[in-house]
Amino acid sequence: MEHEKRQIVKVINDIDELFTLVDISLNRNISFHHHLRNGDYVINYVLNKYLKEKVQGINLFPSAIFPSYTSILELIKNKQINNITTNYLNGPVAEYISNNGLEGKLTMQTHGGRARSIIEGKNKIDIAFIAAPYVNSYGDSVGYLGKNKCGSLGYSIPDSVHAKIKVLVTDNLVDLDIESPEIDGSNIDYILLVDEIGDRQGIVSGTTEVTKNPIGVKIAKNTSLLLHELGAIKHGFSFQSGAGGVSLRVTKDVRDIMIKENIKASFFSGGITKYHVDMLEEGLVEKLYDVQCFDLEAIESLSRNKMHIPISASRYANPTDESQIIKDLDIVILGATEIDYNFNVNVTTDSHQTLIGGSGGHSDTASESKICVIVSPLIKGRIPVIKERVTTITTLGKNIDCLVTERGIAINPLRKDLIKKLKNSKLKIVTIEELSRIAYKFTNIPQDIVKHDKIIGEVEDRTFEIIDNIYQK
Amino acid sequence: MSRSYLFIPGNTPSMIQNLDVFESDAVIIDFEDSVTSYDKDSARILIKNFLKKYSYKDIDLYIRINSYDSLYFLEDVKATKDLDINGYVLPKASVKAIEELNKLSSKAIIPIIESPMALLEAKEIADQENVTALLLGAEDYTKELGINRTLLGTEILYARSFIAIVARAYNIDSIDTPYTNKEDEVGLKEDSLNAKNLGFTSKSSIHPNQVDIINQVFSPSKEEITEAKRIVKKALDNTKGAFSLDGKMIDLPIIEKAKNLLDKAKKYNM
Amino acid sequence: MKTSAGSLESSDCLITISDSDKLEIIIESVVFAQFGDQIKEVITNTLKEHKITNILVKCADKGALDYTIKSRLETALKRRGDINE
Numbered sequence: 014m015e016h017e018k019r020q021i022v023k024v025i026n027d028i029d030e031l032f033t034l035v036d037i038s039l040n041r042n043i044s045f046h047h048h049l050r051n052g053d054y055v056i057n058y059v060l061n062k063y064l065k066e067k068v069q070g071i072n073l074f075p076s077a078i079f080p081s082y083t084s085i086l087e088l089i090k091n092k093q094i095n096n097i098t099t100n101y102l103n104g105p106v107a108e109y110i111s112n113n114g115l116e117g118k119l120t121m122q123t124h125g126g127r128a129r130s131i132i133e134g135k136n137k138i139d140i141a142f143i144a145a146p147y148v149n150s151y152g153d154s155v156g157y158l159g160k161n162k163c164g165s166l167g168y169s170i171p172d173s174v175h176a177k178i179k180v181l182v183t184d185n186l187v188d189l190d191i192e193s194p195e196i197d198g199s200n201i202d203y204i205l206l207v208d209e210i211g212d213r214q215g216i217v218s219g220t221t222e223v224t225k226n227p228i229g230v231k232i233a234k235n236t237s238l239l240l241h242e243l244g245a246i247k248h249g250f251s252f253q254s255g256a257g258g259v260s261l262r263v264t265k266d267v268r269d270i271m272i273k274e275n276i277k278a279s280f281f282s283g284g285i286t287k288y289h290v291d292m293l294e295e296g297l298v299e300k301l302y303d304v305q306c307f308d309l310e311a312i313e314s315l316s317r318n319k320m321h322i323p324i325s326a327s328r329y330a331n332p333t334d335e336s337q338i339i340k341d342l343d344i345v346i347l348g349a350t351e352i353d354y355n356f357n358v359n360v361t362t363d364s365h366q367t368l369i370g371g372s373g374g375h376s377d378t379a380s381e382s383k384i385c386v387i388v389s390p391l392i393k394g395r396i397p398v399i400k401e402r403v404t405t406i407t408t409l410g411k412n413i414d415c416l417v418t419e420r421g422i423a424i425n426p427l428r429k430d431l432i433k434k435l436k437n438s439k440l441k442i443v444t445i446e447e448l449s450r451i452a453y454k455f456t457n458i459p460q461d462i463v464k465h466d467k468i469i470g471e472v473e474d475r476t477f478e479i480i481d482n483i484y485q486k
Numbered sequence: 487m488s489r490s491y492l493f494i495p496g497n498t499p500s501m502i503q504n505l506d507v508f509e510s511d512a513v514i515i516d517f518e519d520s521v522t523s524y525d526k527d528s529a530r531i532l533i534k535n536f537l538k539k540y541s542y543k544d545i546d547l548y549i550r551i552n553s554y555d556s557l558y559f560l561e562d563v564k565a566t567k568d569l570d571i572n573g574y575v576l577p578k579a580s581v582k583a584i585e586e587l588n589k590l591s592s593k594a595i596i597p598i599i600e601s602p603m604a605l606l607e608a609k610e611i612a613d614q615e616n617v618t619a620l621l622l623g624a625e626d627y628t629k630e631l632g633i634n635r636t637l638l639g640t641e642i643l644y645a646r647s648f649i650a651i652v653a654r655a656y657n658i659d660s661i662d663t664p665y666t667n668k669e670d671e672v673g674l675k676e677d678s679l680n681a682k683n684l685g686f687t688s689k690s691s692i693h694p695n696q697v698d699i700i701n702q703v704f705s706p707s708k709e710e711i712t713e714a715k716r717i718v719k720k721a722l723d724n725t726k727g728a729f730s731l732d733g734k735m736i737d738l739p740i741i742e743k744a745k746n747l748l749d750k751a752k753k754y755n756m
Numbered sequence: 757m758k759t760s761a762g763s764l765e766s767s768d769c770l771i772t773i774s775d776s777d778k779l780e781i782i783i784e785s786v787v788f789a790q791f792g793d794q795i796k797e798v799i800t801n802t803l804k805e806h807k808i809t810n811i812l813v814k815c816a817d818k819g820a821l822d823y824t825i826k827s828r829l830e831t832a833l834k835r836r837g838d839i840n841e
Contacts, residue, residue, distance in 0.1 A: 225695065227504075227507075227694035227695055228504060228507065231694075365789060394767070394787065394818070394819035395787045395790075395820070396819075419504070454540075455821055456791075456821065457794060457822070459787070459790035460790050460791070460793065462789040462790060498765070498768075499767045499768050499820060499821065499824040500765065500766055500767035527831055527834060527835070528762070528827070528828070528831045531827045531830050532823075532828075532831075535824075535826050535830075536827075538823075539822075539823050540823075
């Protein structure tokens, strides 16, 4: 029996003990994942130690930053943090950085880009602190079991292999074998035991629902009609939609078409919700490749459905990973805070230059998919979604194919093939400039308020190209 | 010839400025039930300024004013009679109320039949000048009868049938009562089909998400269009008044009906 | 005398007007940076149109379009008896 030869991982009972074994001041590049979302206790637990020890020059590599990660704010205010490299951030930390910047700089990566950077050694991580809901003594782990289960652990897999020191932080250490673990214990150095890794309420917010807002419903309908006219909803197609209300409504409308025309999809990828699980269980799609679970139904499906497969961020979206899933992705539905005449999309900052998000898998999926559709209301609270130039480029326009709004659809002029296919369409297809003029008929032209005085960060694409700067508000 | 009539609240800018995105053939801007007494003036001023700035050539626009017996009737009409709208939807309709409205405006009128008395008067109402359609208001109608609404709608079967017949007899449109459960798409479809099968030409709705299904139901079907095309074609080739097609007698009313159906299909891009 | 019209719903604004011995306009808006000047212009022009000079106008804006701002102001003015149409 092979596992009998396996090493038992050293268990540590509190963080002070860990730092008797590891020199905290020499290990300042630290990473976390965000699978516990706003319910995460691990980040604050670990970083409070760095606060207490007054460690200077920290470089932080969380896959995302949520409002409850308040210790990060304190570290920034104390000037203990140098650089932050992440894929997504919102809440007080995001607001503070927007207004004040960092000692060093903020680097916004993509999910695929982060995985690639860690694997290729561009992001050098000293310690990966990995919140793990279900761990055995060998250090194997899965995310879809345990009292604080979160589903797929996808974003933490590269860290669990390539960080110098890998620490699983868990409240659930079992003495059982784990079949096909997401995290391979042979890479793990320590298991740090805590009372709770998170708060269930915050982990599974369960708020992603199909939109009922009539504008959103109209946008979704236009999108499914567009995909249908393009012949993209066909046997064996693959599809990704985020967990936004409009994206989910598109999924529902696509489902209706699939049932009506007896079409089966090959796979759905990305963040998975109960709606995707339902379609798997109805036999409408063959496989779910899951890098992140958005609700409890998705988490529970992982332990029930063999064809619901948790994948690492690298397998999901790393362009140099040979098994990259989204290379085979036909359709992706994405959102936008802003989009410009060149189809560049911003989901990183709002129109007031406050950081409100980030790429996540936006640029990754847009780059790889055959058809990338942006869904957005044309006007949001008097602000037109179309600008001459977005405040911050998250995803380059060359990777965006269509914009669908409630008042019309614009196709990227680079996609001559799509434009040709839609020549006799009954849908309202216009140029993006024309759509912008339609918006201005209602809103008038907003004053340009973007400041370009001080660079506080940059947007790094999955190619490692810096595609835009982030400026202080 | 509209298939769908969507009510939208008259004092809610977020709905008003999007009235053209919901794909309803006709929109009824409501000054009555969805606007509080306090805000009747607000709605009038809002709609006046809105319609001065924006115009819609592809949508029929109506305003549901307050009823003749209310305090707001006169002001509602005065504030809107110069606006670019197709006409008024008149709640609690009676012959008397329509006569009064006709004294103030020459716009089209869609009376809402929402009381037993109005139902009995329906023929006279349909015969009034400027009346272009009848709308059944089943909520108030059943309330006055002291009965409950059901999903099946047997309690309004007579009213529906009668209105559809009267409207057809007077050659005006008939508009079915809204389906009030806005979550139930299956129920909405069934309810719309019921109305269509009784002879209604269209249906009103209270939520934009209902428009799509109503348009589907009240659009001519592919089979209907093919059939109508054959009838019209054969009528052109035929000099006699009546002829036979697939063993069925085709006479003038059937040819007229086929022509109307093709007009409708053409208008709605089918 | 103080009157108001409108609401704090999205795409609407709440306008409150009261007596003043000069023209005062106070604007609070979710889109102030992009549209503050424009909102002020609509208010100023509407007051001019009705020949009103001395007044305090407070506008709490939730992304209202010009026609809405003008309408809410006119409603508030009408409720004070400043205009009657």
